[in-house]
Each structure stands twice: as structure tokens, then as C-alpha cells.
Amino acid sequence: MSKESLADTSTSSSVQLRNNKNKRFFKKNLLPYWLLLPTISILAVLTIFPLAYSIYVSFQRFNTFGEAVGFHGVNNYADVISSITFWNSLGITLLYTAGVVAVEMVLGLALALMVSKENKVMSYLRWILIIPMMLSPLVVGIVFRLMLNADFGIVNYMLTSIGLPAVDFLGNSLTAFLSIMLVDVWQWTPMCFLIALAGLQSLPQDPYEAARLDGASKWQILRDITIPLLKPVLIVALVIRTMDALRMFDQVFVLTQGGPGRATEVISFLMYRAAMRFSDFGFATAGLFMVLVVTILLSLIMIKLLNRTEKTGGY
Amino acid sequence: MLRHVLKKASVVSAIIGGVLISGCSGGDGAEETTSEEASQSISVAMPAGAESSALKPLISEFEEETGTTVEWNEFDYNTLYERILNDLQSQAGTYDVIFADDPWMPMFAGGGYLTPLDQLGYEADNDFIDNMKTITHWPAPEGPRMPGFEEEEPRQYGIPQVGNVQLLFWRKDIMGDAPPETWDEALAAIDEYSGETKYGFVPRGARGNPVTTNFNAFLWSHGGDYFDNDWNVIVNNDNAQEAMDTYVKLAESAPSGVANYGADEVGRAMAAGDALMAVIWPVWAETMENEEESEVAGNIGYGLVPKSKQGDYAPQIGNWIFAIPQASQNKQTAMTFIEWASSEDIQTEMTKNGGLPTRESVLTNEQLIEDMPYLEAVHEGLENAQFRPRTPSYTQIEELTGTYLNEVLSGSRSGEEALNEAANEIEALMKSEGYYD
Numbered sequence: 178m179s180k181e182s183l184a185d186t187s188t189s190s191s192v193q194l195r196n197n198k199n200k201r202f203f204k205k206n207l208l209p210y211w212l213l214l215p216t217i218s219i220l221a222v223l224t225i226f227p228l229a230y231s232i233y234v235s236f237q238r239f240n241t242f243g244e245a246v247g248f249h250g251v252n253n254y255a256d257v258i259s260s261i262t263f264w265n266s267l268g269i270t271l272l273y274t275a276g277v278v279a280v281e282m283v284l285g286l287a288l289a290l291m292v293s294k295e296n297k298v299m300s301y302l303r304w305i306l307i308i309p310m311m312l313s314p315l316v317v318g319i320v321f322r323l324m325l326n327a328d329f330g331i332v333n334y335m336l337t338s339i340g341l342p343a344v345d346f347l348g349n350s351l352t353a354f355l356s357i358m359l360v361d362v363w364q365w366t367p368m369c370f371l372i373a374l375a376g377l378q379s380l381p382q383d384p385y386e387a388a389r390l391d392g393a394s395k396w397q398i399l400r401d402i403t404i405p406l407l408k409p410v411l412i413v414a415l416v417i418r419t420m421d422a423l424r425m426f427d428q429v430f431v432l433t434q435g436g437p438g439r440a441t442e443v444i445s446f447l448m449y450r451a452a453m454r455f456s457d458f459g460f461a462t463a464g465l466f467m468v469l470v471v472t473i474l475l476s477l478i479m480i481k482l483l484n485r486t487e488k489t490g491g492y
Numbered sequence: 493m494l495r496h497v498l499k500k501a502s503v504v505s506a507i508i509g510g511v512l513i514s515g516c517s518g519g520d521g522a523e524e525t526t527s528e529e530a531s532q533s534i535s536v537a538m539p540a541g542a543e544s545s546a547l548k549p550l551i552s553e554f555e556e557e558t559g560t561t562v563e564w565n566e567f568d569y570n571t572l573y574e575r576i577l578n579d580l581q582s583q584a585g586t587y588d589v590i591f592a593d594d595p596w597m598p599m600f601a602g603g604g605y606l607t608p609l610d611q612l613g614y615e616a617d618n619d620f621i622d623n624m625k626t627i628t629h630w631p632a633p634e635g636p637r638m639p640g641f642e643e644e645e646p647r648q649y650g651i652p653q654v655g656n657v658q659l660l661f662w663r664k665d666i667m668g669d670a671p672p673e674t675w676d677e678a679l680a681a682i683d684e685y686s687g688e689t690k691y692g693f694v695p696r697g698a699r700g701n702p703v704t705t706n707f708n709a710f711l712w713s714h715g716g717d718y719f720d721n722d723w724n725v726i727v728n729n730d731n732a733q734e735a736m737d738t739y740v741k742l743a744e745s746a747p748s749g750v751a752n753y754g755a756d757e758v759g760r761a762m763a764a765g766d767a768l769m770a771v772i773w774p775v776w777a778e779t780m781e782n783e784e785e786s787e788v789a790g791n792i793g794y795g796l797v798p799k800s801k802q803g804d805y806a807p808q809i810g811n812w813i814f815a816i817p818q819a820s821q822n823k824q825t826a827m828t829f830i831e832w833a834s835s836e837d838i839q840t841e842m843t844k845n846g847g848l849p850t851r852e853s854v855l856t857n858e859q860l861i862e863d864m865p866y867l868e869a870v871h872e873g874l875e876n877a878q879f880r881p882r883t884p885s886y887t888q889i890e891e892l893t894g895t896y897l898n899e900v901l902s903g904s905r906s907g908e909e910a911l912n913e914a915a916n917e918i919e920a921l922m923k924s925e926g927y928y929d
Contacts (some may be wrong), residue, residue, distance in 0.1 A: 437898050437901075
């Protein structure tokens with residue numbers, strides 16, 4: 178064998194070795210991607226494609242019959258911005274969100290503090306308190322619609338039977354708005370309660386013992402120990418409930434259909450109507466993307482707040 | 493080991509990918525399984541309630557006669573519209589027969605989503621009341637036509653099945669056998685019999701379709717309308733304002749929560765004996781006469797919705813129409829079904845079950861008139877009825893108008909302001925849809 182052929186053989190075997198090594202390395206490193214593929218496929222089909230397609234739709238013009246008839250530029254977005262009904266709905270949605278989330282957080286924390294002690298009664302009470310959350314929002318809406326009916330509803334029956342005047346719950350702008358808030362608070366306070374309770378049960382006991390030894394009152398313990406320690410957990414509840422409340426639809430659909438007038442026309446309902454009843458898909462998707470921006474901004478602010486709390490010392 | 497894992501992972505991915513891909517391209521498979529010869533099964537989309545419950549018990553006869561299975565799907569009013577429209581626009585062919593409220597026909601037929609019945613060998617039947625034949629055609633044989641459809645020959649796209657028309661229900665045990673002929677007489681009766689019932693007139697005041705439908709009877713009977721013959725908006729002219737004044741005056745005797753009243757609440761108030769009069773769909777008559785459900789069985793009169801001094805009777809037609817989507821894979825079977833359902837025999841049986849026929853021969857059947865005290869009024873109402881503007885934008889017009897009318901009933905806006913605002917918004921809508929180009 179000549180020197181050259183020997184050199185060739187050694188080169189080719191080292192290339193083969195390197196190839197095999199590369200192949201193994203490639204195979205080894207590809208495994209995570211193979212394992213991720215099913216999830217990515219499902220996400221691509223069910224989330225990424227619809228999202229991308231709805232961005233495309235938001236730049237399309239639709240005719241009376243709901244057919245896309247060409248590129249519409251940013252006109253759908255311009256229509257949304259110049260629409261008084263959009264700003265009215267956005268205002269109603271933000272007011273509704275601020276109201277329900279504030280009440281739910283306070284009530285949820287109060288209930289969690291009330292039942293956090295370990296005994297048999299409290300453990301039953303905990304189960305009872307989370308029942309509203311387990312019901313379908315539509316069912317809750319229908320039940321409240323019957324209960325709040327101005328003429329046949331049980332609430333007015335009870336009010337009048339104790340000598341109070343009947344209230345037109347769903348036929349007056351203010352009471353209708355308060356009624357949908359009441360339904361949301363009834364159904365979703367348990368979620369805040371559950372999160373706060375989980376947080377309370379995992380708090381360290383040392384600060385409490387130290388505080389008690391120092392003679393701190395119950396109020397001082399709550400204000401200076403419990404709430405600061407619970408802050409990160411409460412912010413998580415705040416973020417989840419805010420995002421949920423911003424896209425609320427069911428209660429309005431069942432209870433008021435956005436009325437009286439436009440008093441309870443939250444943004445999801447306005448856009449649902451634009452898309453599903455009037456086939457104006459361009460306007461609806463453009464409007465919903467603008468709401469998405471608002472939701473992301475609010476969430477970012479709250480997450481930043483959470484990070485700051487963690488840095489300055491959570492538990 | 494690694495190879496084994498990789499192999500397994502690729503098999504799993506292939507299966508999931510396959511499932512996803514087959515899910516996305518399910519159209520062909522669906523076509524195969526729903527082909528007419530193979531399945532002999534049709535899917536029907538119906539509204540939940542009295543409009544469909546009178547026909548439903550008879551379906552088994554059709555199934556026995558033809559060997560076809562009928563899949564009966566019921567939805568509430570709004571959901572039905574959305575389901576049908578979604579199905580038509582996506583050309584999915586989920587439903588072989590749809591049951592459409594008459595103002596939906598311009599959207600469905602105008603969009604090219606329905607099958608013209610002459611294509612399936614159907615020949616127009618003169619036994620149906622003229623008004624009803626008109627609303628099953630597109631483009632509209634009468635009144636202004638949608639731009640772009642001026643030259644088209646009207647074709648029939650559906651068969652009217654439920655002869656709904658607004659009627660006046662009144663307490664004949666209090667007011668006597670004769671209904672008020674004019675709105676002024678109705679107002680006078682409310683004053684005269686004040687205290688006999690809890691409420692005088694009960695409007696259907698909920699936002700959108702309910703309140704607009706209720707108001708239309710006032711608008712038209714005062715000589716008002718939404719558009720003139722060139723699509724100019726006239727919903728705030730003098731006649732319309734006068735109609736609004738009458739409506740507001742009558743609503744003064746209504747329950748406090750009326751701004752949230754749909755057909756169910758109005759019907760219940762009447763059946764409970766709380767109301768002196770109301771404008772109601774005649775399908776509620778069966779409930780009124782049912783002693784188990786009504787406190788006033790035998791005490792309700794059924795007649796034409798009053799007119800104004802200067803106007804004519806003009807109750808609103810609210811027919812339900814059978815139609816066949818273009819995307820249906822079972823058109824011929826669907827045609828056989830709707831011809832069967834709208835036949836004289838079946839409409840007679842349907843009427844006995846509390847349904848409302850659309851055939852002259854059934855509406856004038858003496859035995860039925862004797863058994864159903866409201867049938868004569870329905871017949872009279874249908875002959876005097878007016879239909880809603882024949883434009884696919886009507887759903888939006890109804891929504892706009894209904895939002896402002898609802899505000900009037902909830903006390904947050906004056907009648908005049910509401911009609912002016914509605915007119916402005918309708919004009920802007922029609923302009924954006926190209927009606928004034």
C-alpha cells in the first residue's frame with residue numbers, strides 16, 4: 178500500500194468517525210425537538226395559525242355578506258379608533274374590571290382569613306365557598322336572570338315582602354351594570370379566596386410567633402405580616418382575575434345583551450356582535466387586537482409589580 | 493436505546509400529524525359520508541320554541557314514509573342565526589334544511605348561500621298567502637332593491653311554513669269582545685280600565701330585535717317606515733315621531749322592568765292576568781288558552797294590531813321559512829322534506845298542535861277556526877301585514893334602532909332624540925354599504 182493510499186484511508190476513516198460523531202451528536206440533540214414536535218404542532222394549528230390568520234383578517238375589507246373583498250390597510254383599526262361605541266365599551270369594560278377585581282380581592286382575602294384555621298367546620302366551609310366557581314357561567318347567568326327579574330324574580334319578592342321598594346335590576350343602566358358586577362363577584366370571589374388561602378397556609382409561622390411575643394395586635398399582624406408576606410400570591414390572583422374580567426362575555430350575553438341601551442356592552446360582546454351578527458370580521462378582529470394590547474399592557478404593569486415585590490422581599 | 497426512543501417519538505409525531513392533517517381536510521371525508529344515496533339522512537336547523545314544537549311530533553311520519561332520518565337541531569333565536577350564517581358562509585353544509593326568520597332571507601339568499609327552489613323542480617304554489625311568497629323571493633319583488641341586484645329576476649329561495657304575524661291580545665272579559673281599532677282607543681281603554689289589571693300595555697322592550705319588532709307595528713301603522721323608495725332614511729320623519737309618541741304613552745302603563753322584556757316576559761305577564769293588552773306573536777295563543785299555564789284561559793281576545801287615525805293596519809310579518817343551503821349534499825331529499833312539511837295535510841296537523849299555517853286553505857279551514865280562536869285573526873293579520881326592509885343590512889339596522897328604542901323605555905333618552913340618532917347611524921351604515929353611490 179502506498180503512502181498516499183494509506184493517507185487516504187486514514188483521512189476517510191477520520192471523516193467517517195467525525196460523521197458518526199456528528200450524527201450521534203445531531204441525533205442526541207434532536208431528541209428534545211422530536212419530543213416537542215407534537216406540542217408545537219398542536220399549538221401551531223390551534224393557536225399560532227388562528228392568531229396569524231386573525232391578524233390577516235384585521236387588514237381585510239368585508240362586504241355586507243361577510244365575504245372578504247380585498248386589502249383594507251389600517252382602515253379597520255382607524256374605524257375602531259374613531260368609533261364612539263368602541264370607546265364606550267372599552268370604558269365600561271375597564272370600569273367593570275376595576276370594580277369586580279377590587280371587590281373580589283378584598284372579599285377573597287377576608288374569606289381566606291376567616292376559614293384559614295384548621296378545624297372541621299372550616300374545612301366544610303371551604304368546600305361550600307368554592308362551589309360558585311365550579312358552575313358554568315351561562316348557568317349562573319340564567320339563574321341570576323330569573324332571580325333578578327323585576328316582576329317575577331325572587332330578589333324583588335323578598336325586598337317587597339320586608340317593605341322595601343322593588344328594584345328594576347336589569348332595566349336601568351346603573352342597576353344593570355351593578356347586577357352584572359354582582360354576578361361576577363358571586364362567581365369569581367372563590368378563585369381569589371382559593372389562591373389567598375393556599376398562600377396563607379404556606380406562610381412561615383416564625384414571624385407570627387415573634388409578633389405575638391412582642392405583643393402585636395391582630396390588626397397589626399394582618400397589616401404588617403400577613404399582607405406583606407401574601408403580596409406575591411395576591412398579585413398572581415390580581416393578574417389572573419384582571420385578564421379574565423377584561424374578556425368577560427357570558428354574564429352580559431345572558432343577563433342584558435349589552436342593554437339597557439349600551440350600558441353593559443363590554444368589549445367582548447361588542448366585537449362578538451360585529452363578527453357573528455353583522456359579519457364585519459375586519460372591524461371585530463381589529464378591535465380585539467386593540468383590547469389585546471390593553472390587556473398585555475395591564476398585565477405587564479402587574480407582573481412588574483410582582484417582580485418588584487419579590488426583589489424587595491416576598492417570602 | 494436512543495434509536496428506539498427516536499423511532500417511537502417519530503411514530504407518535506406521525507400519528508398526531510396525521511390526525512391533525514386529516515382533521516384539517518375533513519371536507520372530502522364528510523362529502524363521502526353525507527352523499528345523498530348513502531345516508532338518506534338530513535340535518536335540520538330549527539328555532540327552539542313553539543315555531544318548531546308543533547311540527548316536531550309529525551317528523552316520525554316523514555321518516556316512516558320515506559325512510560329518511562331527520563336530525564332535528566334546535567337553537568335559541570340569536571344562536572340559530574349565527575349557526576346558520578356561519579354554516580352558510582363557510583360552505584360547510586352542516587344543515588340540509590334551515591328554518592329562517594323572514595328578515596334573514598336577504599342575507600342568506602343575497603349572499604348566494606341558498607338554493608333557488610326552481611333548480612330542484614319546485615313550482616310556485618298559489619295556496620300560500622301573497623305576502624309570504626314575496627318574502628321568500630330574492631331580490632325583493634316589491635320595494636327598493638339592494639344596489640347590484642336591480643336587474644336580477646326574483647327567484648324563490650324558500651317555502652313559508654310558520655305564518656307568524658303580530659296580533660293584539662286583549663282581555664275581552666274586561667274590555668269586551670271588540671278590540672280597540674285605533675291606538676287612541678287603546679289608550680282610552682287603558683285609562684278606563686285602570687286598576688282592573690296590574691299593567692295596561694306591556695311592550696316587548698328588550699334591546700335589539702325585541703323592541704324594534706314591537707315598535708315596527710307602531711311605525712308602520714302611523715304611515716312611517718325606515719326608507720323611501722330610494723333608500724333615503726325616513727325613520728325620524730313626522731309620522732315616525734308620532735308613532736314614537738304613541739309608543740311612549742302606552743309604555744307609561746307598562747311594568748318597570750320592561751326595558752328587559754322579551755317575548756317570554758310579555759307572554760307570561762299576559763298569561764298571568766297582569767296585563768290588559770299586548771302586541772304578541774300568535775304562537776302564544778296556545779299558552780293563553782291552556783288552563784294549566786294561564787290564569788286567563790278563555791278571556792283573551794285576538795285581533796288586528798290597532799292603527800293610527802291616518803294610517804292603515806300594518807302588523808309586522810314574522811314568518812319562518814324553510815330553505816336549502818347551496819352547500820347541502822342532500823338537496824333533493826331536503827326538497828322532499830320541505831314540500832312534505834308545507835303540504836296542506838301536514839300544515840293542518842301542525843295547526844292542531846298549536847302551529848301557525850301559511851296556506852290559505854288551512855287558514856280558512858272551518859273546523860280549525862272553530863277549535864283555534866286565534867286563527868281568523870292570524871289570517872286577517874297576514875293579509876294586512878307589512879314586512880321588514882329587504883336588505884341584508886336589516887339585522888344591523890334592527891340592532892341600531894333597537895338600542896335607541898331600548899334607551900327610551902329605560903328612560904335614558906327622549907323618543908325624538910332616539911329616532912334622530914337611529915336615523916343618523918342607519919344613514920351612515922347605508923352609505924358605507926354603497927346604497928347612495
